[in-house]
Amino acid sequence: MIKALWDLTEQLGPALVVSLVRLSIGFAISLMLGTLVGVLLWRFTVLNRAFGPVLLGVQTLPSVCWVPLGILSFGLTEQAMMFVLVMGSTFAIAISMRDGLWTVPPIYHRAGTMLGARGLNYYRYILLPASAPVFASSLRQGFSFAWRSLMGGELILATRNHGLGYLLELGRSFADVHQVVAVMLVMIIVGMAVDRWLLAKLEQRVHRRFGLIT
Amino acid sequence: MTGKLELIGVSKRYSVGERWAVQDITIRCAPGEFVVVVGPSGCGKSTLLNLAAGMLKPDQGRVLLDDRPVVSPGPERAVVFQEHGLFPWMTAAQNVEFGLKMKGIARSEREDRVAEALKMVHLSHSANKLIHQLSGGMRQRVAIARALILNPAVLLMDEPFAALDAQTRTLMHEQLQEIWDATKKTIFFVTHSVGEAVRLADRVIVLHAHPGRVRREIRIDLPHPRQFDSRDIAEIVRIVRTEIEDEVNRVNKELADEFWKPRKPADLGQLAGDMGSGI
Numbered sequence A: 001m002i003k004a005l006w007d008l009t010e011q012l013g014p015a016l017v018v019s020l021v022r023l024s025i026g027f028a029i030s031l032m033l034g035t036l037v038g039v040l041l042w043r044f045t046v047l048n049r050a051f052g053p054v055l056l057g058v059q060t061l062p063s064v065c066w067v068p069l070g071i072l073s074f075g076l077t078e079q080a081m082m083f084v085l086v087m088g089s090t091f092a093i094a095i096s097m098r099d100g101l102w103t104v105p106p107i108y109h110r111a112g113t114m115l116g117a118r119g120l121n122y123y124r125y126i127l128l129p130a131s132a133p134v135f136a137s138s139l140r141q142g143f144s145f146a147w148r149s150l151m152g153g154e155l156i157l158a159t160r161n162h163g164l165g166y167l168l169e170l171g172r173s174f175a176d177v178h179q180v181v182a183v184m185l186v187m188i189i190v191g192m193a194v195d196r197w198l199l200a201k202l203e204q205r206v207h208r209r210f211g212l213i214t
Numbered sequence B: 001m002t003g004k005l006e007l008i009g010v011s012k013r014y015s016v017g018e019r020w021a022v023q024d025i026t027i028r029c030a031p032g033e034f035v036v037v038v039g040p041s042g043c044g045k046s047t048l049l050n051l052a053a054g055m056l057k058p059d060q061g062r063v064l065l066d067d068r069p070v071v072s073p074g075p076e077r078a079v080v081f082q083e084h085g086l087f088p089w090m091t092a093a094q095n096v097e098f099g100l101k102m103k104g105i106a107r108s109e110r111e112d113r114v115a116e117a118l119k120m121v122h123l124s125h126s127a128n129k130l131i132h133q134l135s136g137g138m139r140q141r142v143a144i145a146r147a148l149i150l151n152p153a154v155l156l157m158d159e160p161f162a163a164l165d166a167q168t169r170t171l172m173h174e175q176l177q178e179i180w181d182a183t184k185k186t187i188f189f190v191t192h193s194v195g196e197a198v199r200l201a202d203r204v205i206v207l208h209a210h211p212g213r214v215r216r217e218i219r220i221d222l223p224h225p226r227q228f229d230s231r232d233i234a235e236i237v238r239i240v241r242t243e244i245e246d247e248v249n250r251v252n253k254e255l256a257d258e259f260w261k262p263r264k265p266a267d268l269g270q271l272a273g274d275m276g277s278g279i
Helices: A002-043 A045-060 A063-074 A078-102 A106-114 A119-130 A132-156 A164-173 A177-210 B045-053 B092-103 B107-120 B136-148 B166-183 B194-200 B231-259 B265-274
Strands: B005-012 B022-029 B034-038 B060-065 B077-080 B154-158 B186-191 B203-208 B213-219
Touching: A002 A045, A002 A078, A002 A132, A002 A164, A002 A177, A045 A078, A063 A078, A063 A132, A078 A132, A106 A119, A106 B077, A119 A132, A119 B092, A132 A164, A132 A177, A164 A177, B005 B045, B022 B034, B022 B045, B022 B060, B022 B213, B034 B045, B034 B194, B045 B077, B045 B154, B045 B186, B077 B136, B092 B107, B092 B136, B107 B136, B136 B166, B166 B194, B186 B194, B194 B231, B203 B231, B213 B231
Parallel strands: B034 B186, B034 B203, B077 B154, B154 B186
Antiparallel strands: B005 B022, B005 B060, B203 B213
16 A cells, blocks of 8 residues: 555645646636635525525535536536536535525614624625635535545546646556555645535634634 | 604504504604603613614604704614624724724724723723623623714613622613713614613603504602602602502503413412422
């Protein structure tokens, strides 16, 4: 096992970089989109009535199921990869954002308008910070979906740059169990590391600020 | 002098066909007057305050501030909420500053005024603390500073001290009187505590529940600041309390006729004796 990891380091390094770059770009896009969709659903009840249930349905679709559509729309390209990642995580972020906004205590709205925060000022100074604890949680959830989708996409989609998923698939092709398990381990470790050392820390900081934990 | 708050023949119900939460209530607060509305829970006192704040619109009647109609919440009618409503992501000073920031006042002036407002509520030392680091009484003082800094025409207070312990509440009463004396603001204050009402008010308005109407108005001509345990206060408290007890009994009877019969004390005693046996 360890030997397999050692033998792989040459390929693993670049593949890890490729995957992480993809993740950063794709996750940023789906964060923006998901937040936007979440806020719209929260703000406009009609939209939520119309699309809320659909969104939940789409969310239950495994993210690799977006791969065929991605290939047909974008070919075997980076865009197709991004498509899979974004579709796989945006809705999870949107749903948790919307649900979170519902739990923002109405007193902040009353206090905010009383103090003269209207329009954009209200969103910027009241709603955005008030939803920070929720946003931090949706970040964590969104990340796990994004990472999963990307690995699935890389496994199936063969593009010019090789990510971790491709190495996994390569291991299968050569019937190399050691490589397969080694790559899986790396995937798990990346997922854990980002969650624990980045996102969970961020969430903790926000919660501490709000006095939700001491 | 500004600060004339008038509710004229206001009625409000939350949905058509339901009873009126408040019905045909007229209350006029003169500039600088301290008016306290007191009544049992569910009598519509919070509704009344929300109408004055512009958070609710009356179905009938008008709400006027200095002869201009009130249409929306705004800084000239600052509210101190029961659950303080401070923003936990800001420090105490930032909370106090927020209203001025929304008004577009320059930073240097803001800083001076924040310092002054915090001094007024004796919280200069806690300016940079986060809200969850403050005690209940301190939070309400920040909320009061946040309201006062806007230099509102009236201060609306919705059971602001209800969640505090008795000692802190007494302290808050003293400080509020001090502030009122210094600023001469019109204060419209809502509470269920008779003692609090009588101690603070120039005029106490006792509400009648289901539907909410004015049951009695009592002017209190005792000089401020008042001693809570003075005989005059105790006498007026007794009068107001009788009114309220009548009211509570009437409401309970009404409810009881519909679906609940109160048990006799003896029954309750037996119940208490049984508590936990047979577990």
